[in-house]
Each structure stands twice: as C-alpha cells, then as structure tokens.
Amino acid sequence: MMDKDSNKTDRDELRGRFTRFMEVCIRNARCNYLKVQLRRVPTVSIEEVPELLLAEECKPSQVNNDDFDFEEEKLSEAFRTLPLMRQRILELLFVEQLSPQEIATCLNCSVQYVYNQRSLAIKALRSLITKLR
Structure with missing residues (x-):
C-alpha cells in the first residue's frame, strides 16, 4: 500500500x-x-488601396528642394566636426567604396579599428544631426 x-x-x-x-x-x-x-512593419496590399490614392500624382509644389539642401548642409557641417581619421575612413568607405580590409591596408591599421571608427563616426553623425534639428 x-x-x-x-x-x-x-x-x-x-x-x-x-x-x-x-x-x-x-x-x-x-x-x-x-x-x-x-x-x-504593417503592410497593405495594393488591391486594398483605393484607386483615388493611386491616381494622385506628386505635384512639383509638394516637393521642396530647399529641405534637401538644408539637410545636406547639416550633414556636411557634422562631418567636418569629426576627427580626421574618422573622416578619412568614411570617405574611403562611402566615396571611394573600398572594403574595410583595403582601408586597413591603406591606413596601416587593423580591420577591427576600421569597423570601430566607422561605427563611432556614424553614431557621432547621427547625434550631431539630431542636435542641429
């Protein structure tokens, strides 16, 4: 039991x-x-969008090129405040489109250093641009 x-x-x-x-x-x-x-991200199927919305065209008066120019100026101003090495790394990455390995060879540094500096530069640019708004 x-x-x-x-x-x-x-x-x-x-x-x-x-x-x-x-x-x-x-x-x-x-x-x-x-x-x-x-x-x-919520999505809507094209079939669900009313035809009136699809038929609307973007009128030239709705696009403001001055806003783009102003944003470009803020970006260039923020870029100028970066240290020279970070500026050079961003230029090599985005303008000359070199790989991080090629940049490391060109600047006589490690690839990890290139990644770190790129990350820090982009973070700094984001914070500087948001401060300028």
Missing part, C-alpha cells in the same frame, strides 16, 4: 512539474510572438 501512495505522489509531483514547464513555455512563446508582431 505504501508503494502505491508513493507512486501516486511521484506522479502528482511529475504532473505538477510538467504543468509548470508548459505554463512557462506557453508564456515565453506568447512573449516571443508579441515581440515579432511589434517589430513587423
């Missing part, structure tokens, strides 16, 4: 552990699903 009660207790404990395990798995799956849904 003692063996039967012990066996039932073991099964109840196992059932309780499994139930808790499943609750945690389901909660984590829900959280992961919600994270994916929040990152997803």
Whole structure:
C-alpha cells in the first residue's frame, strides 16, 4: 500500500512539474510572438488601396528642394566636426567604396579599428544631426 501512495505522489509531483514547464513555455512563446508582431512593419496590399490614392500624382509644389539642401548642409557641417581619421575612413568607405580590409591596408591599421571608427563616426553623425534639428 505504501508503494502505491508513493507512486501516486511521484506522479502528482511529475504532473505538477510538467504543468509548470508548459505554463512557462506557453508564456515565453506568447512573449516571443508579441515581440515579432511589434517589430513587423504593417503592410497593405495594393488591391486594398483605393484607386483615388493611386491616381494622385506628386505635384512639383509638394516637393521642396530647399529641405534637401538644408539637410545636406547639416550633414556636411557634422562631418567636418569629426576627427580626421574618422573622416578619412568614411570617405574611403562611402566615396571611394573600398572594403574595410583595403582601408586597413591603406591606413596601416587593423580591420577591427576600421569597423570601430566607422561605427563611432556614424553614431557621432547621427547625434550631431539630431542636435542641429
């Protein structure tokens, strides 16, 4: 009789552990699903867009070239504030379109240094441009 009660207790404990395990798995799956849904960009099928919206053309008066020029000026001003080595690395990357390995050879530095400086330069440009707005 003692063996039967012990066996039932073991099964109840196992059932309780499994139930808790499943609750945690389901909660984590829900959280992961919600994270994916929040990152997803909402899209609309072309069939759902009203024809009136598709027929509208962009009128020249709606495009303002002055805004673009102003943004370009802010970018060049922010670029000038970067240290010379970061400026040179960005020029080699984006203007001359060299690979980080080629830049490292050209500047006698490591490839990781090129990656680090590029990252720091882009971060600095972003923060400087947002400050100028």
